[in-house]
Amino acid sequence: MAAPAESMTEESPTEDVPPEKTFTVEVLQLVKEAQQQHGMRHGDFQRYRSYCSRRIRRIRKSLHFPQGSKHKVQPKKITVEKLTDVRYLHLPLFCAERAWYYAMQLKSEANTEPRKKFHMLARIKKALMYAEEFATLCASPKCDARTKLESQAYLSLLKGGLYFEQEDWKAAMEFYTKAKTIYEKLGSAFTEDIQQLYLQQVEEITPNLRYCAYNIGDQSAIDELKELRRKGGEDQLTSHLDDLLSQTREKQTATLSEVKWQGRTVPVKNEPVRIFLLNLQDSTKEIASAEGVDSKISIYESVLKQCIDAQQVLRDSLQDDQNFKLAIRGQEIDGKVSNQHYLHTYLTFIRLSKTIERNLLLIEQLKDYLPGKKVEEGHKITKPQDLVRLYDIIIQNLNEIPNLTGVEGDTSLSEETAVRVQGYKAFRSYYIAQSYLGAKKWKEAISLYERVLQNARNALKGYKSLPKVQQTQFKMEVNNLEELVRHVDGEKYSCHASSVLDINDVTDQMGAMTVNPKQPLMDRLEDYADDSSLTSKKPNLVSFPPDFESIPCRPLFFDLALNHIDLPSLDKHLEQKAAANPRGLTGFVKGWLWGGSK
Incomplete structure (x- = not known):
């Protein structure tokens, strides 16, 4: 019996062993698709976190891998031996995603609640823990090279994000470089x-690397950061770039000690206001060199945000100024406006002016999608009413400028604003x-074209009466008005011709109509036709006698209450009658025949 056993032991190693299954997890594609479909396209962190939680719960339920019961939590660790399904790898991945974007939500809320910054760092570390667990599982032989x-x-991207938030620039740059290389x-x-998906991720990492390089000491990175800011990217670095570009100008604030506007020079004492005014000088160059309308609008939005912050600083410093309080309430001011109050007025003027410039850019962008022009597929067509609304906002902002505190008596500013409003x-x-x-309201359109020409010609006369410096400043607006006048001159006659053609079309249509003359006029009032019988002695006006029409009959009413009434008993009356005639029929007959007793 030993021989067969010995032969079996010798043959068993030569049996075919099935190869071990390898798993593939396309991490970047999987994560990006989930983000785009569940809220991250609009920056909705809460929605994406909820999706991650639901997905984790579904995976645990389908794998029969719960974390305890309803009454007790019993965490289970995923080991390499348990990797029998690729969904086990999805668990730590989406746990890391949930924790990371919870941290991003807390980061966005930390501007008003500073204590949330500590919670944010804790969630980032939690995400890093899950990412390390995911990387450890993927490093096993059960995963292919791409997954590893x-x-x-x-993991390197999340580590770089942690050190970035902790401002450890050297370590952050190291991990960002590793992720970019992979x-x-x-x-x-x-x-x-x-390939496009990976290259897009590389472009998202590049600004973070430039920012880390600058903070380490690479001064040449500031030019690249300015270029990235001009492109208007929307990622976690945008706010850091704005702060960084402001910090680089802090050294120049000593040279900006005063500003001159409308013939009055006022000192600039607040540091945030100085930084904003320096940013304002550079923003003009940035807008000129920016590519695309979206990039320019992004720069305008950044300038307006900084302007509002600078105004808030001045407003806090003017809490004790009585004239400033009266101006806020819309009341008249006694005496001269203080320097800080006048500086606040200047910042308000800048805010209104930059808002007008931004709206003009939006108008130029919307003009490309008006009806009649070639519009890209999937893009919304612009309605003329959308442009009317933007012009209303521009006119409202211009009307506010002459009423600013401290410049009410400035006739040159009022004249300039009145001409632009026109x-x-x-x-x-x-x-x-x-x-x-x-x-197709031709009369209204022609009347409005006449008003366009009237307003445009009056505005052109007003621009010519301004000083030469202002004429040069508003040369673009003059050119646009002259082009508008030429365009409307032709379009007015085109509108008139269209109205005539429209009338002819209606006449032709009515002439082609056929009407049955046997039908009475009363039945064809909506149809026009030249019917000569109407002028004869017997016109066919109405049908006479009129045709019979069915009408509803009078409703029948039934006294249903009688069935529910209890009538009084008459027994009492019957007993009284019997008592009055006790002798009955015999007595009655006797009385009738013999007279009865008296």
């Missing part, structure tokens, strides 16, 4: 569709006319 690389890149290598190894009213009337034109 992507898990390392994901994504670049992965991008070069796949097809174009997947010009923008011409543009507003033009787009109102365009909306009437689309509705």
Whole structure:
């Protein structure tokens, strides 16, 4: 019996063993798709966190891998031996995603509640713990090379984010560089569709690397950061870039000690106001060199935000100024406006002016999508009413400028503003006319075109009466008005011709109509036709006698209450009658025949 056993032991190692299954997790693609579909496209951290929680719960339920019961939590650690399904790898990945974006939500709320910054750092460390667990599992032989690389890149990205928030620039730069290198290598190894995803991730990491390099001491990185800011990217670095660009100008604030506006020089004592005024000088160059309308609008939004912050600083310092309190209430001021109050007025003027410039950019962008122009598929067509609303805002901002505190008596500013208002009213009337034109209201459109020409010509005369410096400043607006006048001159006659053609079309349509003359006029009032019988001695006006029509009959009423009434008993009356005649029928007959007794 020993021989067969011995032969079996010798043959058992030569049996075929099934190869161990390897798993693939496309980490970046999986995460990006989940983010785009569940709130992160709009920056909704709460929605994405809720999705991650629901997905984790579904995975645990499908794998029969709960973390305890309803009454007690019993955490279970995922080991390499338990990796029998790829969904086990999804658990730590989405746990890390949930913790990371909870931290991003707390970061956005930490501006008003500073204590949330500590909670944010705790959640980032929690996300890092899950990412390390995910990378450890992916490093096992059960995962392929792509999964191992992507898990390392994901872990390095989260580590870089932690050190970035802790302002450990050297360590953050090290991990960001590692993640960037992995994504670049992965991008070069796949097809174009997947390659684009990796390269996009590389572009998102690049600003963080530049920022870390600058804080380490690389002064040449500031130019690249300015270029990145001009592109208007929307990521976690945007607020840091604005702060950084402000910090680089702090050294120049000593040279800016006063500003001159409308013939009055006022000192600038507040540091945030000085930084804003320096940023304002550089923003003009940034806007000129920015590519695309979206980038320029992003710069304008940043300038307006800084302007509002600078105004708030001045407002806090003017709490004891009585004239400032009266100005806020809209009351008249006694005496001269203080320097700080006048500086606040200057900042208000800047805010209104920059808002007007931003709205003009929005108008130029919307003009490309008006009806009649070639519009890209999927893009919303602009209605003329949208442009009318923007011009209304511009006119409202211009009307506020002459009423600012401290410049009420400045006639030159009032004249300049009045001329610009006249010009923008011409543009507003033009787009109102365009909306009437689309509705084929020819008379209203022609009347509005006349008003456009009147306002535009008055504005052009007003621009010519301004000083040469202001004429040069508003040369672009003059050119736009002259082009508007030329365009409306032709479009007015085109509108008139369209109205005539529209009338002819109606006449032709009515002439082609056929009406049955046997039908009475009363039944065809809506149809026009030349019926000669109507002027004869017997016109067919109405049907006489009129046709019978069915009408509803009078309703029947039934006395249903009688069935529910209890009538009084008559027994008492019957007993009284019997008592009155006790002798009955015999007595009655006797009385009748013999007279009865008296």
